[in-house]
Amino acid sequence: MVVAPLPVSSSAEPVSQRRRRKDARPSELTAAALDLFVEKGFAGTRLDDVAARAGVSKGTLYLYFDSKESLFKAVIEEGIVPALAAAEQQLADYRGSSTDLLRMILKGWWAQIGSTRLAGVVKLIISESHNFPEVAKYYHDRVIVRGRSLLRATLTRGIDAGEFRAMDVESCIDVTIAPLLMLIIWCHSLCICGHDIEPERYLDTHIDLLLHGLCERGPA
Amino acid sequence: MVVAPLPVSSSAEPVSQRRRRKDARPSELTAAALDLFVEKGFAGTRLDDVAARAGVSKGTLYLYFDSKESLFKAVIEEGIVPALAAAEQQLADYRGSSTDLLRMILKGWWAQIGSTRLAGVVKLIISESHNFPEVAKYYHDRVIVRGRSLLRATLTRGIDAGEFRAMDVESCIDVTIAPLLMLIIWCHSLCICGHDIEPERYLDTHIDLLLHGLCERGPA
Amino acid sequence: MVVAPLPVSSSAEPVSQRRRRKDARPSELTAAALDLFVEKGFAGTRLDDVAARAGVSKGTLYLYFDSKESLFKAVIEEGIVPALAAAEQQLADYRGSSTDLLRMILKGWWAQIGSTRLAGVVKLIISESHNFPEVAKYYHDRVIVRGRSLLRATLTRGIDAGEFRAMDVESCIDVTIAPLLMLIIWCHSLCICGHDIEPERYLDTHIDLLLHGLCERGPA
Amino acid sequence: MVVAPLPVSSSAEPVSQRRRRKDARPSELTAAALDLFVEKGFAGTRLDDVAARAGVSKGTLYLYFDSKESLFKAVIEEGIVPALAAAEQQLADYRGSSTDLLRMILKGWWAQIGSTRLAGVVKLIISESHNFPEVAKYYHDRVIVRGRSLLRATLTRGIDAGEFRAMDVESCIDVTIAPLLMLIIWCHSLCICGHDIEPERYLDTHIDLLLHGLCERGPA
DNA sequence: CATGAATGAGGTTTCATTCAT
DNA sequence: GATGAATGAAACCTCATTCAT
Numbered sequence: 001m002v003v004a005p006l007p008v009s010s011s012a013e014p015v016s017q018r019r020r021r022k023d024a025r026p027s028e029l030t031a032a033a034l035d036l037f038v039e040k041g042f043a044g045t046r047l048d049d050v051a052a053r054a055g056v057s058k059g060t061l062y063l064y065f066d067s068k069e070s071l072f073k074a075v076i077e078e079g080i081v082p083a084l085a086a087a088e089q090q091l092a093d094y095r096g097s098s099t100d101l102l103r104m105i106l107k108g109w110w111a112q113i114g115s116t117r118l119a120g121v122v123k124l125i126i127s128e129s130h131n132f133p134e135v136a137k138y139y140h141d142r143v144i145v146r147g148r149s150l151l152r153a154t155l156t157r158g159i160d161a162g163e164f165r166a167m168d169v170e171s172c173i174d175v176t177i178a179p180l181l182m183l184i185i186w187c188h189s190l191c192i193c194g195h196d197i198e199p200e201r202y203l204d205t206h207i208d209l210l211l212h213g214l215c216e217r218g219p220a
Numbered sequence: 221m222v223v224a225p226l227p228v229s230s231s232a233e234p235v236s237q238r239r240r241r242k243d244a245r246p247s248e249l250t251a252a253a254l255d256l257f258v259e260k261g262f263a264g265t266r267l268d269d270v271a272a273r274a275g276v277s278k279g280t281l282y283l284y285f286d287s288k289e290s291l292f293k294a295v296i297e298e299g300i301v302p303a304l305a306a307a308e309q310q311l312a313d314y315r316g317s318s319t320d321l322l323r324m325i326l327k328g329w330w331a332q333i334g335s336t337r338l339a340g341v342v343k344l345i346i347s348e349s350h351n352f353p354e355v356a357k358y359y360h361d362r363v364i365v366r367g368r369s370l371l372r373a374t375l376t377r378g379i380d381a382g383e384f385r386a387m388d389v390e391s392c393i394d395v396t397i398a399p400l401l402m403l404i405i406w407c408h409s410l411c412i413c414g415h416d417i418e419p420e421r422y423l424d425t426h427i428d429l430l431l432h433g434l435c436e437r438g439p440a
Numbered sequence: 441m442v443v444a445p446l447p448v449s450s451s452a453e454p455v456s457q458r459r460r461r462k463d464a465r466p467s468e469l470t471a472a473a474l475d476l477f478v479e480k481g482f483a484g485t486r487l488d489d490v491a492a493r494a495g496v497s498k499g500t501l502y503l504y505f506d507s508k509e510s511l512f513k514a515v516i517e518e519g520i521v522p523a524l525a526a527a528e529q530q531l532a533d534y535r536g537s538s539t540d541l542l543r544m545i546l547k548g549w550w551a552q553i554g555s556t557r558l559a560g561v562v563k564l565i566i567s568e569s570h571n572f573p574e575v576a577k578y579y580h581d582r583v584i585v586r587g588r589s590l591l592r593a594t595l596t597r598g599i600d601a602g603e604f605r606a607m608d609v610e611s612c613i614d615v616t617i618a619p620l621l622m623l624i625i626w627c628h629s630l631c632i633c634g635h636d637i638e639p640e641r642y643l644d645t646h647i648d649l650l651l652h653g654l655c656e657r658g659p660a
Numbered sequence: 661m662v663v664a665p666l667p668v669s670s671s672a673e674p675v676s677q678r679r680r681r682k683d684a685r686p687s688e689l690t691a692a693a694l695d696l697f698v699e700k701g702f703a704g705t706r707l708d709d710v711a712a713r714a715g716v717s718k719g720t721l722y723l724y725f726d727s728k729e730s731l732f733k734a735v736i737e738e739g740i741v742p743a744l745a746a747a748e749q750q751l752a753d754y755r756g757s758s759t760d761l762l763r764m765i766l767k768g769w770w771a772q773i774g775s776t777r778l779a780g781v782v783k784l785i786i787s788e789s790h791n792f793p794e795v796a797k798y799y800h801d802r803v804i805v806r807g808r809s810l811l812r813a814t815l816t817r818g819i820d821a822g823e824f825r826a827m828d829v830e831s832c833i834d835v836t837i838a839p840l841l842m843l844i845i846w847c848h849s850l851c852i853c854g855h856d857i858e859p860e861r862y863l864d865t866h867i868d869l870l871l872h873g874l875c876e877r878g879p880a
Numbered sequence: 881c882a883t884g885a886a887t888g889a890g891g892t893t894t895c896a897t898t899c900a901t
Numbered sequence: 902g903a904t905g906a907a908t909g910a911a912a913c914c915t916c917a918t919t920c921a922t
Binding site (some may be wrong): 129 | 394434
């Protein structure tokens with residue numbers, strides 16, 4: 001029971017203040033919920049706090065979402081798919097070396113997702129998928145499969161072109177993704193405690209090691 | 221609040237059945253708690269269920285632990301430190317190439333931690349550290365710092381010996397660890413949904429890419 | 441709090457569509473409320489549902505009624521009194537045997553009240569009077585007293601004329617009324633479950649037994 | 661999820677105070693609930709009040725009943741069936757005139773049910789069956805069907821023996837029962853408001869009218 | 881007049897914690 | 902030492918009521 005995730009009311013006619021507010025509410029609420037779910041986990045988040053952070057009363061939440069669980073699902077759904085679709089489009093007609101393409105994907109991922117509030121969604125999925133199998137399935141089908149396809153195409157292309165060594169592509173995909181996801185987790189959970197990570201340096205090292213590792217004698 | 225981390229009752233004198241049972245209780249309880257904390261998260265786990273899984277009454281939990289939170293801390297404390305100490309000892313007097321040492325560390329980590337129930341502790345820390353800063357601090361000081369030292373020493377040794385390229389060691393450590401931690405998370409949270417990971421293959425690829433990436437012309 | 445019990449707008453002057461609508465509103469609302477109060481009880485009825493059934497917004501209810509309770513009272517008040525007044529008038533100048541009069545009252549009650557939506561009001565009083573003593577008092581004074589008077593007069597007349605046996609009139613009244621009220625309750629509450637009642641047959645049997653019971657050797 | 665409706669612990673061995681209390685709890689709770697359900701209706705009854713009346717905390721209710729609804733069902737189930745079974749047994753081997761039998765049934769009903777707290781259960785069914793179809797079905801099958809059978813047998817026996825007129829038995833049953841049920845309703849709901857009923861007189865009149873009505877020339 | 885978004889008190893339900901047995 | 906019945910604070914959720922539009 002989610003309404004109009006994106007209030008695209010670019011018509012010329014004047015919309016009432018009230019209507020504009022109502023259109024904006026769902027994403028105000030999911031934004032507040034995202035922050036708290038990421039911070040406290042699903043079970044640890046109180047709807048009181050979500051409402052307070054969004055600046056509304058507890059009851060208002062229930063005008064837009066049937067239950068805590070449906071709010072959770074809306075948070076996930078609203079977050080990722082649009083971003084991924086954009087990424088796919090952007091890379092579809094890339095011309096250039098696979099090395100550059102791979103570098104561009106990883107950097108782009110950081111710019112578009114990893115460093116934004118969308119990263120919280122990723123954290124959420126990782127933490128809560130055990131308790132929400134349906135959400136995990138949804139996310140798997142809509143995001144993971146497509147994200148892996150992107151990398152698979154890139155790696156395969158590089159191997160076919162002789163840029164990369166012949167390797168087990170499927171596990172290469174996983175090993176490529178893993179440091180990205182851990183970066184999110186570190187930023188969201190563990191930065192607090194002592195050891196700070198500098199994302200740019202971390203990513204550069206990951207890319208450097210990866211491309212060196214993929215190429216027979218290091219990347220061009 | 222009593223916590224007997226390891227029921228080392230290897231004394232020769234005969235202990236009564238009841239006494240042995242009492243000594244074993246704490247770790248029976250933390251074992252049950254670990255499973256459920258990993259599966260449902262801290263807030264999502266009910267002490268009823270912990271007690272039921274351990275085969276005792278709910279009240280008994282409070283004979284051994286002051287509160288849900290102290291049970292959580294005991295789960296963490298009991299789990300990791302002994303394992304890490306063993307690993308440090310094992311590697312202290314290693315003689316051989318840094319390449320082999322690094323390979324051995326990663327494989328050993330999987331054998332001693334990643335594939336065992338200790339992995340659940342890691343998952344827990346990752347999921348819940350936000351809500352338990354003290355636990356995160358404790359874990360950081362006792363585990364993360366020492367684990368990173370191990371890798372730092374290995375990488376530095378390899379660079380000094382000319383086996384590895386000169387690189388930014390600190391971020392290399394993180395990038396090396398990340399796939400290990402993600403492997404745990406995948407096994408504990410996401411395996412359910414569709415994409416199965418084969419740990420051995422995944423680790424081999426990680427090691428292969430890493431060593432290729434670290435060496436100027438690939439590992440020997 | 442406005443209550444227009446009967447929208448008697450039979451004036452000759454033309455009223456605007458809007459005005460006619462406004463006059464009709466209160467009874468549209470009480471009609472919707474009656475249905476739901478009967479079906480779910482007072483506490484179990486949501487004003488949302490009342491408004492939806494009447495085809496107006498929830499706020500509109502509050503233009504006509506101060507509160508849920510005042511809506512309830514209006515439902516009761518609007519329902520019964522007019523019908524009873526009509527019945528009294530109709531029977532005032534009856535000439536004929538008491539047997540026929542009694543038969544006519546019971547049949548008439550079914551035709552005018554028992555089989556109509558007014559029956560719901562009776563059901564309501566029965567179910568909710570405990571929670572609304574004032575409403576019960578009001579109903580008692582306006583309806584019960586007068587209804588019993590009607591029967592008392594009829595029975596007394598029959599006894600005085602030698603048509604009926606001399607009996608305890610007050611309890612005869614109650615025993616006469618009881619099957620009528622239970623008929624309403626059965627139709628409104630219990631018909632659902634299995635045992636169907638055929639009101640005409642039921643009434644005929646009631647009248648037959650009653651008149652046989654009242655007369656020394658059965659009715660003429 | 662009801663436990664041991666009747667704590668038949670007449671064994672000689674001493675039971676702990678605590679155990680005895682636990683056995684008694686369910687019926688203490690249903691007794692309290694019955695009172696309030698009858699008085700306020702299902703939706704109008706707060707579990708706080710039920711708990712308070714039973715002298716326990718709100719949480720304790722949930723040790724014995726899964727939900728408000730299951731408490732309601734327990735109230736119904738616990739109440740009637742035993743009483744009816746007793747009545748059936750009592751009448752099974754009756755020898756005597758049908759007139760006396762019928763009189764005995766009606767008087768007995770008042771003594772065993774109508775004048776006891778079981779009457780509240782009847783009131784409840786009447787008020788709430790609309791909202792709880794399953795409960796209504798259960799009650800219909802277990803109570804109504806059997807109660808009607810009792811009367812059917814009696815009436816048929818009387819007609820066959822020539823004591824009663826040949827009549828439509830099914831509707832006679834309903835008309836016989838109706839004043840009993842209304843008596844309960846009056847005692848439980850409407851006595852408050854003015855018109856008091858005297859049950860004994862009311863019943864005598866009902867029986868008098870009924871037997872007179874059934875017999876060709878009045879009962880013997 | 882009419883709307884329906886917003887409110888918040890109050891209901892049902894859960895669960896960490898206590899304590900008499 | 903062990904139990905599990907009892908507690909009550911706090912969570913989720915509902916809905917009568919209000920008020921800006």
